[in-house]
Amino acid sequence: MIRTAILGASGYVGAELLRLCAAHPELRPARLFGESQAGATLAEVHPHLAPAYPGIAVERFEPQALEGIDLVFAALPHGHSQAIAPEILERGIPFVDLGADFRLDDAAAYERWYKEPHRAPELLGRFVYGIPELNRDAIRGAKAVAAAGCYPTSAILALKPLLGLIDPDTINVSAASGVSGAGKGLKDETHFNTIDENFTAYGLLNHRHTAEMEMVLGRKVLFTPHLAPMNRGILATCTAQAKGACDPLAALREAYADEPFVHVAERPPSTKWTLGANSVHLTARYDARTGRVLAIAALDNLVKGAAGQMIQCANLMLGLDETAGLPRVGVWP
Numbered sequence: 001m002i003r004t005a006i007l008g009a010s011g012y013v014g015a016e017l018l019r020l021c022a023a024h025p026e027l028r029p030a031r032l033f034g035e036s037q038a039g040a041t042l043a044e045v046h047p048h049l050a051p052a053y054p055g056i057a058v059e060r061f062e063p064q065a066l067e068g069i070d071l072v073f074a075a076l077p078h079g080h081s082q083a084i085a086p087e088i089l090e091r092g093i094p095f096v097d098l099g100a101d102f103r104l105d106d107a108a109a110y111e112r113w114y115k116e117p118h119r120a121p122e123l124l125g126r127f128v129y130g131i132p133e134l135n136r137d138a139i140r141g142a143k144a145v146a147a148a149g150c151y152p153t154s155a156i157l158a159l160k161p162l163l164g165l166i167d168p169d170t171i172n173v174s175a176a177s178g179v180s181g182a183g184k185g186l187k188d189e190t191h192f193n194t195i196d197e198n199f200t201a202y203g204l205l206n207h208r209h210t211a212e213m214e215m216v217l218g219r220k221v222l223f224t225p226h227l228a229p230m231n232r233g234i235l236a237t238c239t240a241q242a243k244g245a246c247d248p249l250a251a252l253r254e255a256y257a258d259e260p261f262v263h264v265a266e267r268p269p270s271t272k273w274t275l276g277a278n279s280v281h282l283t284a285r286y287d288a289r290t291g292r293v294l295a296i297a298a299l300d301n302l303v304k305g306a307a308g309q310m311i312q313c314a315n316l317m318l319g320l321d322e323t324a325g326l327p328r329v330g331v332w333p
Contacts, residue, residue: 009058
């Protein structure tokens with residue numbers, strides 16, 4: 001049994017981590033931390049999880065509570081992990097962080113995109129960027145992993161195998177996310193009356209996830225996110241000018257032929273196909289009329305875009321079966 005601590009257990013990603021851990025053969029949540037609902041039982045915070053975790057409560061984080069812990073997951077807002085990472089790393093506990101604090105490899109880039117100085121730049125080099133399909137070997141030997149963001153995961157997996165086919169200075173990513181991607185906190189822009197029967201673009205030209213896409217793809221990206229009136233899911237539509245006639249669908253199939261969580265098909269994917277699963281569904285086309293390549297990715301932002309990817313990384317770090325505890329098949333209808 002691997003005793004696991006979850007920071008941010010009261011949020012949506014924390015709940016999804018707990019749901020997936022309930023079916024994991026090795027991971028056992030032992031300490032649940034959450035500032036806003038410290039002292040509440042898990043049944044009060046996440047009633048749907050009560051049958052799997054009777055009697056457990058959410059508590060306020062204290063470093064001494066990590067005694068006897070074998071793995072730490074953190075699903076906190078950006079800026080928070082910088083304060084706790086030194087203690088976790090000093091103890092030598094495997095650490096998977098979903099926050100943005102250690103995803104970027106450059107402190108200046110972090111300050112540019114997040115509008116505040118990085119408070120632990122000396123630790124940036126100790127974190128491996130957490131997309132297993134790209135960094136499997138590095139993750140397998142790591143003690144600290146910064147799991148990729150949900151939008152970047154969709155765009156990067158769709159585009160990375162196609163870089164040799166396209167003009168990399170013409171990449172355009174337009175992606176829509178379900179409302180759970182905005183977190184559990186109450187905001188006007190995620191109020192029911194705002195979201196229902198509405199579809200809107202936001203973060204024009206400066207969304208923070210652009211930095212991850214550019215870091216991994218090595219080129220400038222024009223990224224436009226949208227908020228869709230659904231609970232979960234991301235659909236990313238990626239385009240770029242082709243260098244010439246090509247077969248991007250074949251390139252994706254070749255790149256991901258052995259990947260357990262990446263499904264490549266000719267049929268355009270739907271977000272609901274991925275509901276509750278750690279899968280990414282991809283397709284791609286070459287348009288001879290415009291000379292452009294089109295690639296589309298669908299995933300569940302709370303699973304492959306967050307909690308599932310964290311567990312996939314942890315499985316590799318701990319020498320477990322990479323697929324342990326992770327569903328490949330979505331819920332339908």
